[in-house]
Amino acid sequence: MNDETKKKINERYERELNKGERFWPDSIFKDLVVSLGIFILLIVLATFVGISPEAKADPSDTSYIPRPEWYFLFLFKFLALYGQIPLLGKIEWIATVAIPGIAIGVLTLLPFIDKSPNRYYGKRVLPISIMAIMVTGIVLLTLLSEVPTVSEDGSKLLGILQAIAGLAIPVITMILLFLMSFVFKQTTTRVMVWTTSLAAVSMILVSGTVLALHPRPVVEETEVAVTLVDQIFAGQDLYSIHCTECHGDDGSVAEIKGVEGLEGEKITPINSHDVLYTITDSAMYEVIAYGRPNAGMTPFGKAYGGELTKSEIDYIVTYIRYMWDDRFEIPAEALKPLFPPLAKGEVPSYEVHIQPIVKRYCISCHRAGKENNNYLMASYEEILTTGDNVANNIIAGDENSSLLQVIQEHEIMNPEKTDEVLIGVMPPNRALKPNIVDVFIRWIMNGMPQTAVEAAELFVAPTATP
Amino acid sequence: MWKKAFEWLDERLGLKDIYTNLLDRPEPTGNWWNTLGSASMFLFVMQGLTGIFLTVYYTPSPDHAYDSVQYIMEGVAFGWLIRGIHHWGATLMVIVVFIHLLRVFVTASFKFPRELTWLIGIGLFLATLGMGFTGYLLPWNQKAYWATTVGTQIAGSVPFIGEFILKVLRGGPELSALTLQRFFSAHIWMLPAVLAGLMGIHLFLIIKHGESHFPTKED
Numbered sequence: 001m002n003d004e005t006k007k008k009i010n011e012r013y014e015r016e017l018n019k020g021e022r023f024w025p026d027s028i029f030k031d032l033v034v035s036l037g038i039f040i041l042l043i044v045l046a047t048f049v050g051i052s053p054e055a056k057a058d059p060s061d062t063s064y065i066p067r068p069e070w071y072f073l074f075l076f077k078f079l080a081l082y083g084q085i086p087l088l089g090k091i092e093w094i095a096t097v098a099i100p101g102i103a104i105g106v107l108t109l110l111p112f113i114d115k116s117p118n119r120y121y122g123k124r125v126l127p128i129s130i131m132a133i134m135v136t137g138i139v140l141l142t143l144l145s146e147v148p149t150v151s152e153d154g155s156k157l158l159g160i161l162q163a164i165a166g167l168a169i170p171v172i173t174m175i176l177l178f179l180m181s182f183v184f185k186q187t188t189t190r191v192m193v194w195t196t197s198l199a200a201v202s203m204i205l206v207s208g209t210v211l212a213l214h215p216r217p218v219v220e221e222t223e224v225a226v227t228l229v230d231q232i233f234a235g236q237d238l239y240s241i242h243c244t245e246c247h248g249d250d251g252s253v254a255e256i257k258g259v260e261g262l263e264g265e266k267i268t269p270i271n272s273h274d275v276l277y278t279i280t281d282s283a284m285y286e287v288i289a290y291g292r293p294n295a296g297m298t299p300f301g302k303a304y305g306g307e308l309t310k311s312e313i314d315y316i317v318t319y320i321r322y323m324w325d326d327r328f329e330i331p332a333e334a335l336k337p338l339f340p341p342l343a344k345g346e347v348p349s350y351e352v353h354i355q356p357i358v359k360r361y362c363i364s365c366h367r368a369g370k371e372n373n374n375y376l377m378a379s380y381e382e383i384l385t386t387g388d389n390v391a392n393n394i395i396a397g398d399e400n401s402s403l404l405q406v407i408q409e410h411e412i413m414n415p416e417k418t419d420e421v422l423i424g425v426m427p428p429n430r431a432l433k434p435n436i437v438d439v440f441i442r443w444i445m446n447g448m449p450q451t452a453v454e455a456a457e458l459f460v461a462p463t464a465t466p
Numbered sequence: 467m468w469k470k471a472f473e474w475l476d477e478r479l480g481l482k483d484i485y486t487n488l489l490d491r492p493e494p495t496g497n498w499w500n501t502l503g504s505a506s507m508f509l510f511v512m513q514g515l516t517g518i519f520l521t522v523y524y525t526p527s528p529d530h531a532y533d534s535v536q537y538i539m540e541g542v543a544f545g546w547l548i549r550g551i552h553h554w555g556a557t558l559m560v561i562v563v564f565i566h567l568l569r570v571f572v573t574a575s576f577k578f579p580r581e582l583t584w585l586i587g588i589g590l591f592l593a594t595l596g597m598g599f600t601g602y603l604l605p606w607n608q609k610a611y612w613a614t615t616v617g618t619q620i621a622g623s624v625p626f627i628g629e630f631i632l633k634v635l636r637g638g639p640e641l642s643a644l645t646l647q648r649f650f651s652a653h654i655w656m657l658p659a660v661l662a663g664l665m666g667i668h669l670f671l672i673i674k675h676g677e678s679h680f681p682t683k684e685d
Binding site: 054097 | 485488489490491492493494495496498500501502504505508509512528532536539540546547549550551553554555557558560562568571572573574575576577578579580581584585588592595598599602605606607608609610611612613615616617620623624625628640641676677678679681682683684685
């Protein structure tokens with residue numbers, strides 16, 4: 001750039017200054033208004049949208065689908081689309097390093113690449129068009145980041161459409177724009193603007209089609225207990241599933257009963273002072289995570305082959321502390337009853353009464369993968385229709401139903417071999433409280449209603465019960 | 467009384483000179499697009515202030531990071547607000563800085579005599595992204611852990627020196643306590659220092675050359 005041009009630019013700027021405004025107060029005023037607006041926006045976002053809770057980092061949980069920060073999502077998507085290109089797609093660093101590197105390099109050196117003094121939009125159609133295509137692409141790739149390149153049924157249609165919108169159209173348009181600028185120099189501004197607009201619109205349309213073809217999957221809500229009460233509840237549920245089998249629902253078991261391979265094993269009750277006062281939270285965490293191989297306790301942490309994530313083990317530790325350690329005061333809300341107490345003649349339902357009871361006392365053994373005569377209790381249907389002894393297990397209105405017998409501490413004997421126990425008492429280690437047994441009796445005697453509505457209908461005519 | 471105090475200060479600080487040189491400058495007629503730079507700076511200051519408050523409780527170790535963030539959210543008075551502002555401020559800052567970049571590009575404000583301002587501005591943009599990248603790991607939750615695993619992996623795909631970069635970023639072959647410690651250090655010391663320094667030069671250059679005017683057919 002020669003001195004004459006520089007002089008012209010400076011003179012032009014002087015003229016603008018003379019008919020302009022003052023930095024203070026004119027410009028500063030606008031700046032302050034915008035900053036105040038942003039401040040209010042931040043407070044509104046922090047208060048009403050907040051931050052969605054996430055579980056603790058767990059390096060062993062390889063099933064977690066990693067996603068980068070939202071402003072890098074477009075790069076991630078670009079990488080996935082680029083990977084579809086035959087041959088070239090195998091050379092990963094072209095997409096991860098070379099192309100972004102070149103893009104940032106061009107952006108950085110822009111003042112030295114575009115040396116013409118022209119500033120008016122109409123004289124800079126090429127750079128503005130390229131930037132428009134790039135920004136449209138970035139926005140669209142960000143929006144498409146949820147859509148997989150190969151659908152569940154193996155069809156590659158979505159991937160191809162995405163590659164058209166996110167790679168093919170932009171690249172072809174840019175080549176066309178360069179050709180128009182440098183080879184066919186007589187091309188008018190109007191044609192270039194039309195080309196760009198057309199390309200942008202078709203990118204948007206193709207991406208829109210992809211989004212329409214692939215309805216956003218229901219985002220799996222990851223349950224993250226945030227408050228102490230939620231953590232205690234989460235811990236209680238997890239304890240009921242994983243620990244009740246051996247330690248009992250209240251942690252008082254000193255001799256394991258009814259567990260395959262550990263029958264009669266002597267253990268220290270985990271609700272005792274000995275355990276609670278001598279084992280710290282982190283030690284308790286580690287016992288749950290590693291297990292105690294010598295005492296027959298298997299590892300529960302995912303890192304060691306178990307099922308529990310770090311957060312989940314933390315919840316169990318919190319539950320044990322607040323429930324049984326007398327140095328901790330459990331919040332009153334965490335002590336809500338398992339089910340609403342029954343009035344005289346009231347009929348319990350599966351959803352209000354049976355489900356929470358089963359979850360607390362039975363599911364630990366009566367779930368897939370455990371020794372339980374194939375009797376699973378995870379749902380209403382399973383409770384009624386599974387098990388080796390399903391025929392006699394639950395019979396509406398029959399108090400000799402096996403289930404009712406065993407929870408009232410009567411063993412069921414094998415009818416063919418009278419000295420062999422077919423079904424032991426349940427739960428094996430400790431009898432259920434009378435009010436819980438009562439719930440089961442009333443439920444089965446009244447035909448096992450599933451919903452609260454069905455149960456309420458039975459309540460209207462209590463005389464119908466035998 | 468006030469006048470006397472002002473005069474005393476003016477003699478020593480040169481307040482009137484600051485006013486005439488810094489504030490009472492002529493500017494070309496601007497519009498609302500010109501506020502994006504100051505908005506970015508405002509967001510940087512907000513991030514700085516809320517970030518400083520967060521370090522009071524935050525512990526950068528894998529054992530305690532998650533719990534300390536939980537504690538900020540649940541136990542500390544208005545901790546949720548401070549962290550909320552920091553969280554959303556980060557998102558807004560990336561958006562605002564990017565739109566600011568686009569505005570400068572579209573009006574060609576990077577041309578003579580403001581080339582250096584543009585170079586510094588790109589540095590600021592990259593440093594902002596770096597702040598986002600390093601800050602994302604700090605809560606040590608699943609999202610953070612895996613996003614950083616993937617992010618560092620991508621940085622590690624550079625031919626020849628990729629393995630070295632990966633090692634520098636992670637402080638070892640895997641994400642560990644060292645990674646968290648160095649991301650924390652980069653997030654609260656290195657990158658803010660870079661940002662603040664570059665911002666100083668950026669502002670100096672803007673005052674020196676004045677804001678560019680919006681181009682017309684003449685330009």
